[in-house]
Amino acid sequence: MKLLNDDLVEKLVGHPFCSCGDNLFDEEVLVKFFNPLGRAYWFILEAEKLDDDYLMFGYCDLGLRSDCAEWGYVSLRELDSIVLPYGMGIERDLYVKGSVRDNLKALGLEYHEW
Numbered sequence: 001m002k003l004l005n006d007d008l009v010e011k012l013v014g015h016p017f018c019s020c021g022d023n024l025f026d027e028e029v030l031v032k033f034f035n036p037l038g039r040a041y042w043f044i045l046e047a048e049k050l051d052d053d054y055l056m057f058g059y060c061d062l063g064l065r066s067d068c069a070e071w072g073y074v075s076l077r078e079l080d081s082i083v084l085p086y087g088m089g090i091e092r093d094l095y096v097k098g099s100v101r102d103n104l105k106a107l108g109l110e111y112h113e114w
Contacts, residue, residue, distance in 0.1 A: 001091050003080055012047035020045050025101040032093040037084050039063025043100045053077045059100050066110035
């Protein structure tokens with residue numbers, strides 16, 4: 001699956017770094033990436049194009065422990081380079097909507113607002 005399509009690129013362009021408000025957990029998720037064979041999730045809120053790649057900012061939960069999840073940056077190239085068993089890769093949630101908080105609750109994931 002292609003991780004970004006033209007509609008998502010247009011959405012990301014409208015959300016450059018530092019465009020979110022004060023409470024990031026209440027911001028709308030622009031795109032959600034996930035490991036279809038595991039418990040890793042990336043909830044992307046902002047992004048900027050860098051040469052032929054996108055650097056994206058959001059909440060990342062790699063499925064280790066709830067206190068290991070963090071806000072951070074990931075590149076599209078990095079996500080696209082992950083090779084999983086059976087020739088699979090990271091996928092994009094086609095139906096994501098709502099805030100980071102809403103998505104975490106829907107998945108039953110714990111989160112910490114330090």
